[in-house]
Amino acid sequence: MKSYEIIEHTADIGIRVKGKDLRELFRNAALAMFDLIATRLKESKSPDKEKILVKIKSDNLEELFVNWLNELLSLSSVKEKIFCEVSFKNLDKNSLEAEVVGCALMNYKIESEIKAATYHQLQLREEQSGWQAEVIFDV
Amino acid sequence: MSNFWQGPIEKIDDFHWRIPKTYKPGMRVPGIIIADEKLLKDIRHDKAAEQVANVAFLPGIVGASLAMPDIHWGYGFSIGGVAATDVEAGGVISPGGVGFDINCGVRMLKTNFQYEEVKDRIKDLVYALFSGIPSGLGSKGDIRVSTREEKEIFLKGSKWAVQKGFGIEEDLECTEENGAIQGADPGAVSDRAYERGKAQSGTLGSGNHFVEVQVIDQLYDRDCCDQFGLNLGQITVMIHSGSRGLGYQVCDDYTRSMIRCLEKYKIDVPDRQLACAPVNSTEGSAYLSAMRCAANYAWANRQCLMHLTRGVFEKVFSMSWQKIGMSLIYDVAHNIAKIEKHKVGGIEKKLCVHRKGATRAFGPGHPALPQKYSKTGQPVIIPGDMGRNSYLLVGTEKAMEETFGSTCHGAGRLKSRSAALKSIRLDDLLKKLEAKGIVVKASGRGTIIEEAPEVYKDVNDVVDVVHKVGISKRVCRMRPLGVIKG
Numbered sequence: 123m124k125s126y127e128i129i130e131h132t133a134d135i136g137i138r139v140k141g142k143d144l145r146e147l148f149r150n151a152a153l154a155m156f157d158l159i160a161t162r163l164k165e166s167k168s169p170d171k172e173k174i175l176v177k178i179k180s181d182n183l184e185e186l187f188v189n190w191l192n193e194l195l196s197l198s199s200v201k202e203k204i205f206c207e208v209s210f211k212n213l214d215k216n217s218l219e220a221e222v223v224g225c226a227l228m229n230y231k232i233e234s235e236i237k238a239a240t241y242h243q244l245q246l247r248e249e250q251s252g253w254q255a256e257v258i259f260d261v
Numbered sequence: 262m263s264n265f266w267q268g269p270i271e272k273i274d275d276f277h278w279r280i281p282k283t284y285k286p287g288m289r290v291p292g293i294i295i296a297d298e299k300l301l302k303d304i305r306h307d308k309a310a311e312q313v314a315n316v317a318f319l320p321g322i323v324g325a326s327l328a329m330p331d332i333h334w335g336y337g338f339s340i341g342g343v344a345a346t347d348v349e350a351g352g353v354i355s356p357g358g359v360g361f362d363i364n365c366g367v368r369m370l371k372t373n374f375q376y377e378e379v380k381d382r383i384k385d386l387v388y389a390l391f392s393g394i395p396s397g398l399g400s401k402g403d404i405r406v407s408t409r410e411e412k413e414i415f416l417k418g419s420k421w422a423v424q425k426g427f428g429i430e431e432d433l434e435c436t437e438e439n440g441a442i443q444g445a446d447p448g449a450v451s452d453r454a455y456e457r458g459k460a461q462s463g464t465l466g467s468g469n470h471f472v473e474v475q476v477i478d479q480l481y482d483r484d485c486c487d488q489f490g491l492n493l494g495q496i497t498v499m500i501h502s503g504s505r506g507l508g509y510q511v512c513d514d515y516t517r518s519m520i521r522c523l524e525k526y527k528i529d530v531p532d533r534q535l536a537c538a539p540v541n542s543t544e545g546s547a548y549l550s551a552m553r554c555a556a557n558y559a560w561a562n563r564q565c566l567m568h569l570t571r572g573v574f575e576k577v578f579s580m581s582w583q584k585i586g587m588s589l590i591y592d593v594a595h596n597i598a599k600i601e602k603h604k605v606g607g608i609e610k611k612l613c614v615h616r617k618g619a620t621r622a623f624g625p626g627h628p629a630l631p632q633k634y635s636k637t638g639q640p641v642i643i644p645g646d647m648g649r650n651s652y653l654l655v656g657t658e659k660a661m662e663e664t665f666g667s668t669c670h671g672a673g674r675l676k677s678r679s680a681a682l683k684s685i686r687l688d689d690l691l692k693k694l695e696a697k698g699i700v701v702k703a704s705g706r707g708t709i710i711e712e713a714p715e716v717y718k719d720v721n722d723v724v725d726v727v728h729k730v731g732i733s734k735r736v737c738r739m740r741p742l743g744v745i746k747g
Contacts, residue, residue, distance in 0.1 A: 128679045130264070130677050130679060130680065131307075131334060131677055132307045132309075132333045132334040132674050132675070132676070132677055133333055133334060133335055133340055133674045133677075134335070134336060134678075135677070135678055135679065181520075181521070185517075185520065189517065192513045195509075196453055196457065196506075196509075196510060196513070199457050199506045200453070200456050200457055231705075232397060232467075232704065232705055233705055233707050234467065234468065234678075234705060234707055234708065234711070235466065235467040235468055235747070237361040237362060237509045238361045238509050238512065238513055240336035240337070240534050241336075241337070241516075241520075241532065241533035241534045241536075242335075242336035242337055242532055242534045244533070258336055260336055260360070260361045260362075260509075261468060261678065
C-alpha cells in the first residue's frame with residue numbers, strides 16, 4: 123500500500139503524506155515524490171549507489187519542506203539518480219542535514235517528470251498521531 | 262472533495278465575465294475571464310477563478326487580472342492568465358507569473374509536402390523522430406555545452422544555435438524577440454542552474470511537450486494563408502518545449518528570494534507562490550535578468566529541436582530540408598514576463614506583462630514584428646490535444662487594446678492526470694487514435710494517458726472565443742498525423 127494519497131488537481135499533482143514525527147514526514151514526502159517520478163524495476167540493472175549529504179537552512183518549517191523537496195529534484199536531475207533512501211542527522215524547524223542514497227536511473231521505469239514542489243495550498247500540521255503535509259507539484 | 266468554485270462572476274457580455282474587485286479585500290483590480298457560457302461552466306469546476314482573483318492583489322497591477330478561455334487551475338497564477346503591472350508605479354514581477362518552465366513555447370514549420378504524398382510514410386517518420394530527438398524525464402542530448410557556451414546561449418538564444426550550424430539566419434527573424442530577449446545577465450543564474458542546463462539543449466522533456474506532424478485541414482483567411490505560403494492538405498510540424506531543468510532551477514531560486522521580499526516590501530498576496538518584488542528593485546531586476554537567460558536558453562532549445570527535426574525529415578525522405586521547404590513560420594513563448602509599452606486609460610505606460618499560459622498576439626504594424634508579418638499581424642500558434650486540432654492565428658489591434666497584446670495558448674486541461682489514469686485504458690486510447698490515423702510514440706506509458714484528448718477542453722471552442730472576441734484571428738487549422746511525446 124502507498125504511504126501517501128493523491129490530491130486531485132487539474133493541471134498538476136498533489137500528495138497528502140504523514141509521519142509520526144518531522145523526520146518521518148520529510149522522509150515519506152521525499153520517497154512519495156520519487157515514487158510518482160519512477161517505479162523500481164524488479165531486477166536491478168546497476169548496483170551503483172551514491173550517498174549524498176544534503177544541508178538546507180530556511181526561515182521556517184514550510185519553506186524548509188519545499189526547499190528540501192526541490193533540492194532533491196535538482197540533485198536528482200544533476201546526478202541522474204532516483205533517491206531511494208533517506209536518513210536525517212539533524213532536522214529542526216529551520217534546518218536539516220540528511221544523507222540520501224541515489225540509485226541509478228536504469229533501475230527504474232520513469233513515470234512522469236516533476237518540475238518542482240510549490241507553495242500553492244501547502245499545508246504542514248501537527249496532529250495527535252503525528253505530522254501531516256499536503257503539497258502540490260508542478261508536473 | 263469538490264473543487265467547484267462558488268465565487269461571484271458577473272456577466273459583462275457573451276464573452277466577458279467579471280470577478281468584482283469587492284470579492285476579496287486586497288484585490289486592486291477586478292478579474293476578467295474571457296470565455297463563453299460553455300467554457301465558463303468548465304472554468305468553475307476548479308479553483309482557476311480564485312487564482313484570477315488572487316493575482317489581482319499584485320502591487321501595481323493595471324486594468325484587470327485577465328484570464329483567457331483556456332484558463333485552468335495552476336499553482337499561484339492560473340494557467341491561461343495575463344497580468345500587467347506598471348513598472349514606474351511600483352509594479353511587481355513574480356516568478357510564479359511565469360512558472361517553472363520559463364519560455365515554454367511552441368514553433369511551427371511548414372513543408373512542401375501534401376498529405377497524399379507522405380500519408381504512407383507517417384509511421385516511419387514518427388518512429389524516426391522518436392529515435393532522433395531525445396525525450397523523456399531528464400533526457401540528455403548530443404548537444405553538450407561548456408559553462409562558457411552556456412553563457413553564450415543565455416545571451417544569444419537561438420542565434421547561438423544558428424552560429425553552431427543548427428539553422429539559418431531567417432529562423433531568427435521568425436522567432437519572438439528574434440530568439441534572444443535583451444537584458445539577460447548570466448551572472449544572475451546560479452551554479453546549480455548552469456549545471457542543470459549543460460546537457461539538456463536539444464531535448465524535448467516530458468509531460469505535455471511534443472513534436473507533432475500535422476496536416477492543414479481548414480483555411481479561414483486565404484490572404485493570410487497566401488502570405489504564409491500555406492495550403493489545404495499541406496504538411497506542417499509543431500514543436501512544444503521550454504527551458505528544461507535550467508528554467509525550473511531559476512524559478513525555484515528566485516521564488517525563494519522573493520518570499521523574503523514579501524516582508525521587505527510589505528506586499529500582501531494570498532498565496533506564497535505569488536511571491537514577487539517591484540520590477541525596479543534589486544531582487545526584481547535580478548530575477549528579470551535570470552529569467553531572460555532561461556528564456557533565451559529555451560529559444561536555443563527549440564531551435565536545436567527544429568534542427569534535429571529537419572535532420573530526421575532529411576533522412577526519411579532522402580532530400581535536404583531546404584528542398585522539403587521546412588521553413589519556420591514562427592516561434593512564440595507562452596510562459597514569460599516582458600517589459601512592454603501599452604496604453605492604459607489612453608496613456609502609454611511601461612508595463613511588466615506576465616503571460617502564464619498565454620501567447621503574445623501583437624497586431625499588424627507593431628514594431629516588434631518582422632517586415633514579413635507587418636501586414637498580417639504576429640503569427641500565434643495554438644497547439645491543441647493530440648487527437649483533435651491545432652491552430653495558426655494572427656494577433657490583432659483588439660488584443661493590444663483589450664489584453665495587453667495577448668491571447669490563449671492551447672486547449673487547457675479539463676481533467677486531472679490521476680483522473681485520466683483511473684478512467685482511460687492505454688489500449689483503447691491508442692486504438693481510437695489509430696482509427697483517426699494518428700501515430701503516437703512516447704517515452705512513458707503514463708504520458709500518453711495523461712495527455713489523452715479527453716483530458717483537455719476542445720481547442721476549437723477556445724479558439725472560437727478568441728476569434729469572436731477579436732483578440733486574435735483564425736488563419737488555418739491543422740489536425741495531427743503523428744506525435745512524439747516525452
